[in-house]
Amino acid sequence: MDLPRLDDLPTWLLSRASGRAHGLLQDAFREAGSRGYAYRLLVALAQVGPASQADLGRSAELDRSDVVTTLNALAADGFVERRPDPSDGRRNIVALTDAGRRELDRLQDVVAAVQEQVLHPLDPAERRTLLALLRKLR
């Protein structure tokens, strides 16, 4: 008779690893005075350049509602500028400021440190293998 064990379940192992990573990330962002949502929006802005909030939400996989709240905070800190789109009155055009670019650089270091912390038990070849397999899961 085979006793069921959660530790044998791929979904359980995924959930544990992800939960641990998420906790470390959240702590690191809090310590750095930021949030995961803010980081994701800054990354999206750096990737696609100035964009509407709807497009940013799609890029960062953030809900339209959370985009609003997060941009409010980023704008208050001077990390983004929000101005109406002259060619489409429904939209804002959101752009990174220089301070925003510096903030993103700073958060990149924070995030990189957490990646190292999470992957620490694996050697470089194992890390590549893990990433490739995770990517294969779609």
Add this chain to the structure above:
Amino acid sequence: MDLPRLDDLPTWLLSRASGRAHGLLQDAFREAGSRGYAYRLLVALAQVGPASQADLGRSAELDRSDVVTTLNALAADGFVERRPDPSDGRRNIVALTDAGRRELDRLQDVVAAVQEQVLHPLDPAERRTLLALLRKLR
């Protein structure tokens, strides 16, 4: 200049894979008329045998508060029996019933189907590698 991309982050890939797996699991449990917490408690009971709620919570990694709520539902369905511990008045002894064992068997099939669904893109060797690497992440 290297544009940051979320897809390059191990923590992001972990989170995506885990989120997808979690969603599939949740749907499958809902369709089967159960919940993840209930499954985890049934597994813990099958592993350790009759136990106090506190011990079950530690085994299943469930909060004491969620153990109470989940056991209420499992007891109402006749899947577990809760009776006072004669040797320690603070505790309940919780035990699987026959119906509970059948329920666990049923849920094992549900869970196995989701594992297959999640791992579908990987061949058997890749699956073993992924599990080994995830386990190494502690």
Add this chain to the structure above:
DNA sequence: CCTATTTCAGTGTTACTGAGATCG
């Protein structure tokens, strides 16, 4: 008219916290 965007308020879920009652 219908769809898209931005915004705000509110909901539901999941995990947790606090406190009371009981007992060792």
Add this chain to the structure above:
DNA sequence: CCGATCTCAGTATCACTGAAATAG
């Protein structure tokens, strides 16, 4: 007196929903 257990109520968080206002 301290610590553990069980229970309930309430909170914090995150992701999302609904609806209003504006515009294409």
